[in-house]
Amino acid sequence: MKSEINIKQIAYLSGYSKSTVSKALNNSKEVSEKTKFKIRKIADTYNYKPNSSAKALKSKKAHTIGLIIPEFSKTQYAHLMEGIEEEAVRKKYRLAVYQSKNNLWQKRRSIRMFFDGSIDGLIIVTNERFASSCEIDYVNQILEDSLPSIKINFSDWLHNNGSPNTTKNMGKEVFKKLVKML
Template sequence: MSKKITLKELALISEFSVSTISKALSDNREISTKTKKKIKALAKEYNYRPNIYARSLKTKKTKTIGVIIPNILAHYFAKVLLGIEQEVSKKGYSIITCISDESYEKETKSIELFNSGCVDGFLISLSKETQSNNFYEEINDAIEQGLPVVMFDRTSDKVNGDKVTINDFESAYNATQLLIESDHKKIIFVSPISGTNVGNEREKGYRQAITEFFKGTIAPEVLNFTDYPEFTTTLKQYLETNIIDGIVAADELSAIYAMNLAISKGYKVPENLAVIGFTDGILSNNSNPPLSVVDQHETELGKIAAATLIERIESNETTAPKTIVLPSELILRKSTHSAS
């Protein structure tokens, strides 16, 4: 492999000025198409690569944004990342992705990295540990120091930044209402994300629907859990002493997990048990039976979150933080009586 050359060395070889070469490689309109092609060909021939860090020192922009997500394995976050990447690439930015793994400590280290100057701003879905303990000092410090931040999905009113979400309360309320209006009475709510704002709001939506429609004659039943071995034990014990006819789950995996456990206990879906989860992912489409879900339009949410951040980065005006609430949609499949 040939040795990389510097911008000054390329200028000597090409007989163009450093300024002209820099503008040509950045597709500046001041440089003709013919000159751009010639300079780019020489840069490729002589293995020249622009020094991104030097450019960022000069422009005070890295053209890079950070992304912090709690869990890379959840299909929801994979689809959000897809939307983010599509929007970021369209706007000429790159991304650095960090995974908090639901850890406040890991999330904090990622925020410190981003706040060191390697990105122009960052997107974040808060970790469960951060939300459960109300630890928001680091993210608020980054915002106060002028770093643009946009929260998505898991957000907090205690953070003074832009937010992109769905209406989790309303979405869970509507899912529960659907089962009630399909003549289901003993509906339970299961969740592995209690302690997060989305988990809490979905639980509230479920509780509100049960309370309103049954007027106290049937009480809400909530099974919160932190890991799936625990959930297996808890739900099996619950099903041994209780008869249910509906499940509303806070996410996709817990819905399918609960449905499969119920089927192993003799329940037939949807004949005597209806199940609805959140996120229209691969699992939902390929479960047996296919799962009815609240579609959160994850890819579109990712695009809007990224566009909101880039707008904030590129704007010369300081405006009040905004909250964007996207509509959700019920997709009915064969895990509910309402499916066709």
């Protein structure tokens, strides 16, 4: 019977220390191929899955990007999000998405939710036609004082470029730009 197992249990079963097990599972050159094989066999047998929260704590990287968009239901935002998500998956990042509904309170709430270390960077999509100067000032302040982030004025961009393919490609490029900032 297969069950979930942790590094401590693999160490016990293999006879190696937790440190050696961790190094073997992370393919460290400090561990022999014979030891890696033995440890990986136990890990595979018991369906070992690394704890992504523990890895994030150790590396100080969550491998997650936050995305705040005005609406999920609008096609143009869906194309943009699709491009961002494709690039995130390709670069082994997760995407945490919130919608602001063009509402300052909702956008502030979404931004605050990300300040717990759960993301490495933030993409904020705004529709400036509906944004007040107060909202723009608030978002700009957050972007200046916090984690790496990019703000997209989507209404201006959409007016000039609008096709689904260019919108999707824009999402990919924005994601690449943000990852370079990390």
